[in-house]
Amino acid sequence: xxxxISELDLQHLHSLxxxxxxxxxxxxxxxxxxxxxxxxxxxxxxxxxxxPYFQQLDFVDFDIRLDSPNRLxxxxxxxxxxxxxxxxxxxxxxxxxxxxxxxxxxxxxxSVHMNQYLKLHAAVLEKNGKALxxxxxxxxxxxxxxxxxxxxxxxxxxxxxxxxxxxxxSLIPVCRPVSLKNQSxxxxxxxxxxxxxxxxxxxxxxxxxxxxxxxSRSVELDxxxxxxxxxxxxxxxxxxxxxxxxxxxxxxxxxxxxQSFNYSLLGAKGFEVMSKLVGAxxxxxxxxxxxxxxxxxxxKLSETAA
Amino acid sequence: xxRVSYLLLDVLRYPETLTGLTLSExxxxxxxxxxxxxxxxxxxxxLHKGLLDELPEQPLNHTLSAYLASExxxxxxxxEATKLSRALDSLQLPVILLKGGAYFQTNLQISQGRLLSDxxxxxxxxxxxxxxxxxxxxxxxxxxxxxxxxxxxxxxxxEIPPLKHITRxxxxxxxxxxxxxxxxxxxxxxxxxxxxxxxxxxxxxxxSVDMVIHSATHLFHEGDFDHGLRDILDLHGLLTYFGDHxxxxxxxxxxxxxxxxxxxxxxxxLHYCSLxxxxxxxxxxxxxxxxxxxxxxxxxxxDWLFMRALRPDxxxxxxxxxxxxxxxxxxxxxxxxxxxxxLIPHLSRKAWRRRVADxxxxxxxxxxxxxxxxxxxxxxxxxx
Numbered sequence: 001x002x003x004x005i006s007e008l009d010l011q012h013l014h015s016l017x018x019x020x021x022x023x024x025x026x027x028x029x030x031x032x033x034x035x036x037x038x039x040x041x042x043x044x045x046x047x048x049x050x051x052p053y054f055q056q057l058d059f060v061d062f063d064i065r066l067d068s069p070n071r072l073x074x075x076x077x078x079x080x081x082x083x084x085x086x087x088x089x090x091x092x093x094x095x096x097x098x099x100x101x102x103x104x105x106x107x108x109x110x111s112v113h114m115n116q117y118l119k120l121h122a123a124v125l126e127k128n129g130k131a132l133x134x135x136x137x138x139x140x141x142x143x144x145x146x147x148x149x150x151x152x153x154x155x156x157x158x159x160x161x162x163x164x165x166x167x168x169x170s171l172i173p174v175c176r177p178v179s180l181k182n183q184s185x186x187x188x189x190x191x192x193x194x195x196x197x198x199x200x201x202x203x204x205x206x207x208x209x210x211x212x213x214x215x216s217r218s219v220e221l222d223x224x225x226x227x228x229x230x231x232x233x234x235x236x237x238x239x240x241x242x243x244x245x246x247x248x249x250x251x252x253x254x255x256x257x258x259q260s261f262n263y264s265l266l267g268a269k270g271f272e273v274m275s276k277l278v279g280a281x282x283x284x285x286x287x288x289x290x291x292x293x294x295x296x297x298x299x300k301l302s303e304t305a306a
Numbered sequence: 307x308x309r310v311s312y313l314l315l316d317v318l319r320y321p322e323t324l325t326g327l328t329l330s331e332x333x334x335x336x337x338x339x340x341x342x343x344x345x346x347x348x349x350x351x352x353l354h355k356g357l358l359d360e361l362p363e364q365p366l367n368h369t370l371s372a373y374l375a376s377e378x379x380x381x382x383x384x385x386e387a388t389k390l391s392r393a394l395d396s397l398q399l400p401v402i403l404l405k406g407g408a409y410f411q412t413n414l415q416i417s418q419g420r421l422l423s424d425x426x427x428x429x430x431x432x433x434x435x436x437x438x439x440x441x442x443x444x445x446x447x448x449x450x451x452x453x454x455x456x457x458x459x460x461x462x463x464x465e466i467p468p469l470k471h472i473t474r475x476x477x478x479x480x481x482x483x484x485x486x487x488x489x490x491x492x493x494x495x496x497x498x499x500x501x502x503x504x505x506x507x508x509x510x511x512x513x514s515v516d517m518v519i520h521s522a523t524h525l526f527h528e529g530d531f532d533h534g535l536r537d538i539l540d541l542h543g544l545l546t547y548f549g550d551h552x553x554x555x556x557x558x559x560x561x562x563x564x565x566x567x568x569x570x571x572x573x574x575x576l577h578y579c580s581l582x583x584x585x586x587x588x589x590x591x592x593x594x595x596x597x598x599x600x601x602x603x604x605x606x607x608x609d610w611l612f613m614r615a616l617r618p619d620x621x622x623x624x625x626x627x628x629x630x631x632x633x634x635x636x637x638x639x640x641x642x643x644x645x646x647x648x649l650i651p652h653l654s655r656k657a658w659r660r661r662v663a664d665x666x667x668x669x670x671x672x673x674x675x676x677x678x679x680x681x682x683x684x685x686x687x688x689x690x
Contacts, residue, residue, distance in 0.1 A: 028367075030364075058328070058329035058330045058333060059329040059330070059332050059333045059336075059362070059364050059365060060333060061364065061367070061368070063337065085337045085340060085341065085620070086337075086620065086621055087341075113368065113371060114367065114371050115370070115371035115372075115374045115375060116367045116370050116371055116374075264378070265374060265375055265378045266374060266378075267377065267378060267381060
């Protein structure tokens with residue numbers, strides 16, 4: 001039995017991160033993470049606690065590091081650089097945003113470098129053996145809904161990347177913490193007081209950002225693909241009624257294409273896989289303001305799984 | 307002379323060694339190839355040698371991803387070439403593609419897995435204003451540049467400021483000759499255009515020898531060696547392909563370089579191709595090209611510099627003083643480009659503005675759709 005990251009002593013994890021790095025496997029990807037920032041150690045210890053701990057991986061997809069470029073920067077107005085393979089693709093950010101910076105950087109590694117899947121900007125969950133794919137632009141309440149469904153027993157595959165297999169259009173999990181912003185944070189805290197949150201990052205370019213721990217069952221099943229079931233375009237509309245309406249597949253196809261990182265890059269293959277995904281999914285629009293009602297609606301939908 | 311090899315170079319020269327690599331070796335190879343912009347090319351090599359099924363999947367995801375991006379660029383380039391040819395047709399101007407765009411259009415093997423940052427075309431200087439207006443009308447617009455930059459391009463450079471298409475977002479560089487008018491060597495663009503060959507209706511590339519000479523000139527006059535290995539590999543591929551397929555290629559090469567006043571960069575190209583990649587070049591051609599060789603002292607200095615700068619910009623490939631070598635070559639490129647009385651004010655101005663606006667071009671990590679631009683590597687030399 002492989003030990004889990006939560007079984008490491010926090011001090012030990014911190015010293016690992018400062019030296020050889022933490023090897024992390026999440027979904028199909030492997031990272032080596034290094035950083036001397038304490039909040040990174042705390043965040044990883046808490047939010048990736050159920051992931052297996054590897055002493056060493058021979059090959060890592062992404063070798064990343066978050067640190068201040070020099071000693072002076074560490075003392076005065078401390079800022080961090082994100083290093084990917086020794087290069088710094090981003091502007092430095094204040095050390096107070098360290099944990100969010102790490103998660104964004106990890107997302108970026110996938111969005112920009114991996115094209116062996118069709119990738120949608122979407123939350124993906126599973127119930128009754130079928131995947132619920134929810135592509136949405138930022139600010140449409142996708143992550144909030146995703147967090148709520150996970151907290152009510154849906155299995156989380158990702159709150160950010162739908163990875164669609166180019167072979168059979170199945171959904172490949174990459175189960176990582178759910179990112180919540182601004183008001184959504186309190187909404188979820190009220191919805192489920194037992195939810196576990198990582199370091200709070202205030203005043204980021206997206207406002208206040210915090211990451212929520214995925215449940216251990218979702219992490220455990222992180223290598224098991226799921227067949228597509230439902231393709232739903234969610235939208236949070238203040239004060240609105242809960243409404244799930246069917247939409248025709250043709251426009252669902254176009255809208256999903258809009259929310260894809262690499263649909264056009266994959267050319268004919270992208271079209272073929274997107275057709276399979278849309279073909280195999282029931283397509284809906286969904287608008288909501290009440291999370292409890294939303295969960296009930298989706299639970300009911302999950303009963304339609306053949 | 308330092309000729310310490312490294313994994314990426316070994317693999318490019320002897321692809322069959324790929325099957326014997328351990329995962330830890332792949333863990334070195336993939337970052338080296340990524341920094342050299344050669345991930346896609348590595349994948350093409352693997353496909354070409356039929357090794358796909360024998361190699362581990364995880365590293366191949368990285369080569370495959372880059373290869374797919376390159377295939378997308380091949381399609382985009384063909385489409386852009388069609389659009390350009392329609393735009394310039396009313397001026398009776400051919401579209402002459404340079405560099406990467408030309409390799410794609412001719413479907414040369416070196417274009418397999420290659421990445422482009424922009425499309426470069428060559429237009430006669432007399433028609434430049436008209437061409438720019440036509441292109442503007444068709445949606446290729448100049449980014450807002452500071453007045454100083456506009457003037458820098460228009461007075462001193464061999465190209466106009468880069469254009470970007472307003473809907474497709476593609477970048478276009480319009481050149482009117484292949485070196486800045488202020489440079490030490492003055493090749494006659496009319497001669498180069500006259501030798502262009504038509505690939506598809508209205509779309510041209512340079513003639514084979516000119517393509518090699520231009521690629522050499524570009525590499526050995528530029529100050530940016532971030533992709534030096536990729537460029538030397540392009541030259542190797544061009545020399546090998548034309549040498550094998552076009553009778554008379556080797557006999558025309560050196561005389562043409564002399565005619566264009568570009569024997570010096572051609573000499574460097576042949577010299578470093580054979581030194582780094584053991585390119586098969588006839589001995590008589592190397593002898594002929596020696597007219598372009600610098601004096602013995604300079605030769606040794608250049609070897610010291612280029613054998614460092616033509617390695618991937620990754621710490622695992624650096625030799626002692628690699629950063630310093632890159633810096634000197636950066637300074638050299640400006641010296642070749644402009645006389646000192648123009649160069650010194652220009653560089654001081656650039657350095658000042660860089661300090662003020664450092665990193666302004668980089669993106670915030672949330673904007674995942676943008677591929678960020680790396681900083682010029684020589685600044686890292688100062689930062690060390």
